[in-house]
Amino acid sequence: MSFFGFGPSADIEIVLDGQDSRKTAEIKTEDGKKEKHLLYYDGETVAGKVNVTMKKAGSKMEHQGIKIEFIGQIELYYDRGNHHEFTSLVKELARPGEITGNTSYGFEFQQVEKPYESYTGANVRLRYFLRVTIVKRLSDSVKEQDIIVHTLSQYPEMNSSIKMEVGIEDCLHIEFEYNKSKYHLKDVIVGKIYFLLVRIKIRYMELAIVRRETTGAGPNTYNENETIAKYEIMDGAPVRGESIPIRLFLSGYELTPTMRDINKKFSVRYYLNLVLVDE
């Protein structure tokens, strides 16, 4: 947009291929709103068309070149100036010249590497997007279009269970068990809590899912914990020998995959907290 009214301006529209066949996914933006974009996976080709339309029919626009970029970047909220781009590809759409009327340019980024999953968190954001730039003398016209990338994983069916015995000496001994140590996003946590020794009065017990987002490195490491869910599994005082079942459906919560040290910039981990509240 030229603010000074200098010369005619154009509208840029990015249309990706396979709009009807490709699946879409939702992701939260920084302000918490939900946005829907097309879903891509690692290695898939990103192709489409860029439509440039003149605002005022019949006018001409001079430019120094039109290019399109495919960018994958990590933004740390506390360090806005520096966007760390881990993927950056450029294609030239048009050489310096003139635009009249409506023009359409096709583009294709073949087998683009998308190593990480799109993520919007409390302190960090990882996103992939296409950026069209019309280079002009005074100011550039820019249009961005986001896409969402999911990573897929394969894990064996045989997944060892977590079983531990914990307690407070002479007051409370419990044994807890969860059926798996690796869960997928639509999985169910099945387990039980067995009371071996109860000498205190318990009011209730709940299971909490906590997300821990770690940003920064070394001395600047910052952990942010967020309780995603709290699920009461028992109400009242148990006695020795009681077994409390657990069945928690993960598909009801907004979870993301566990991310370990993404590009050495951030990590996202999930924890299961067993909370017992006494009198």
Place this chain on the structure above:
Amino acid sequence: MADSEESSPPSSPDIQDGDPGKPREVTITKSETGFGFNVRGQVSEGGVLKSINGVLYAPLQHVSAVLEGGAAQRAGIRKGDRILEVNHVNVEGATHKQVVDLIKSGGDSLVLTVISVPEQVAERLEPSDDSSGPSYIDYSERRSLPISIPDYQTVEQGGEKFVVFNIYMAGRHLCSRRYREFDGLHSRLKREFPDFNFPKMPGKKLFTLSEQQLDARRRGLEQYLEKVCAVRVIGECDYMQEFLAAPEVDQENNHTSSEVELKVLLPDRSLCVVKINRNDTADEVFKAVVSRLNLSEAAAHCFYLFETVEYNFDRKLQGSEFPHNIYIQNYSTATSTCITLRRPSTFLFWEAIDGVNKGQIKTEDKLYELKALQESNKNIEYLKVARQLEGYGEVVFPHCACDSRKDGHVIAEIGFECFKLHACKNDGTPESQIIEFQWKDVKSYDVEEEGMSFCFEYARAGKKSRNVQILTPYYVYMKECFDRVFEEKEQEYAKLPEAKKQLKNLVFLNIATKNKRDVQMSEQKLKA
């Protein structure tokens, strides 16, 4: 990182057949040099899918080396080839061991389905280990370990005297290491994890360290160990495991058990350090403290070792307990020790001050007078005033449940004059009701191990006897206090003139020992 033009990567000149990026089947027959290739890849199972030439695959094992002129090279296998199938079994996401086992299972013949990848793709999938290896270590995964270094001791080995620091994990002794060994560990860890920000180690000193310096070094080493072991990768690495492992051999030592130092808090707030054996009983430790302080026999009889359980409650140790264990378990940097030397049930000057400060002794309007005496260190006068006050010479237990009270707790107070049960709320806030039991009314008492409680039987004059059960975790100590009271009452009785003795005869006669006795009270005899 911008490519101006994207074209399909140049294919390796050797591969002639079909599309270079597509999977192809290769059959290899064993020669004198075996199959002639190496396999390398992930040790774990499963993982994130990555794209190879536009198609997503689970992590694949790959060919890391091909023998020049060997069977694999002649068959068309190239370095960097990703293995999709082994003998027609899909190995996507397989562990290294699974793939190797499958290769071995075919005997002399082997059929592989592989995908060749160009240099850059291979680099992306399997980063070279020398430079970028260590930086892929996830230092963010942490766990907290109950590791501590509560004490140290001087040992003599091979004619050399040096200090070793005892490392404990959750109250259990792991090993003892000297500063030199810590330093060695630190250098080794720094080389193994060059990009980790290690905490500072306490400094080297050329001269022998004073007690203060040694304690500072102990604290520094403890903090270093805590921080370093908290990072899972470092805590579980070989060097660390080796360092923390209990040194083998010397079964002899285990029996005699090494010397440790124990700090005991004295009534005058000073610390007494005694050298004891790790599994010395409380009786043995007490003897060591007595000899260290040069207490006379008579004086020693009035004291014993206590464990500071709560702010204003000390529990007397049983003769068979292990003070060092308790010392280690209650280890905290806030207090120097949880073991104190005290006089059970009667106070000396410092303890009296303590009692006043903690509110155990109810001072009311005497507080000003007491403070003045305290300032001028007039011990005897202070004690005279304190003795008159309520609460002096009393042991107050933390609030607990009682069977005669359905809703709420009680605070038990054992004093020389009587035994009181002070009603209170479940959280300990005192209520108005106080029940007093005169010692002469208490017929019998005992502890109940199963229910973890203390019970006593009392009978007021002319009434039926009743049982009361107090559910306190300190039931053993409570019984001891009762024992002590009755013992002192007996001593007091012994000092009485003959006539009074006759009267109190029947009351005290049978309450003389520490064992449970049924007391038969003959009311007629008393009235006589």
